[in-house]
Amino acid sequence: MGRFSKRDMFDTLEASTTSLPDIVFILLFFFMTVTVMKDVPLRVDNELPTAAEVKKLEKKGRVIYVHIGRPNGSYPKSWGTEPRIQLNDKYAKVSEVGPYVIGRISKIPVESRRVVTVALKGDKKGQYGTNL
Numbered sequence: 001m002g003r004f005s006k007r008d009m010f011d012t013l014e015a016s017t018t019s020l021p022d023i024v025f026i027l028l029f030f031f032m033t034v035t036v037m038k039d040v041p042l043r044v045d046n047e048l049p050t051a052a053e054v055k056k057l058e059k060k061g062r063v064i065y066v067h068i069g070r071p072n073g074s075y076p077k078s079w080g081t082e083p084r085i086q087l088n089d090k091y092a093k094v095s096e097v098g099p100y101v102i103g104r105i106s107k108i109p110v111e112s113r114r115v116v117t118v119a120l121k122g123d124k125k126g127q128y129g130t131n132l
Contacts, residue, residue, distance in 0.1 A: 040089050044069035049124040062116050064104045069123035083126045
């Protein structure tokens with residue numbers, strides 16, 4: 001009968017880790033490309049009312065947001081406490097909403113322009129009207 005040495009019994013093959021950095025970088029680039037960062041800070045208080053019907057928006061890049069509410073943070077000192085319209089990252093008047101939306105639509109590819117959604121996000125406690 002042959003002899004078995006203890007050294008042969010415990011020798012195992014180690015897993016190769018040479019491709020591990022490639023996998024990590026592929027995952028990193030994947031998450032960098034699919035993550036959408038919110039780049040516009042909300043300058044108005046915006047407590048949204050409850051919705052009776054909700055429709056999930058397929059592509060967030062085709063949505064133009066218009067926020068309406070009272071200025072928050074340090075903004076009431078310079079802008080007062082009356083409700084304001086926020087377009088992108090600045091306050092605007094009602095007369096500026098139309099040109100803003102048309103300008104944003106013109107930057108979207110032609111084939112996607114007919115499916116653009118304008119989302120009005122008004123504060124639940126805000127007053128309605130055109131005196132903003």
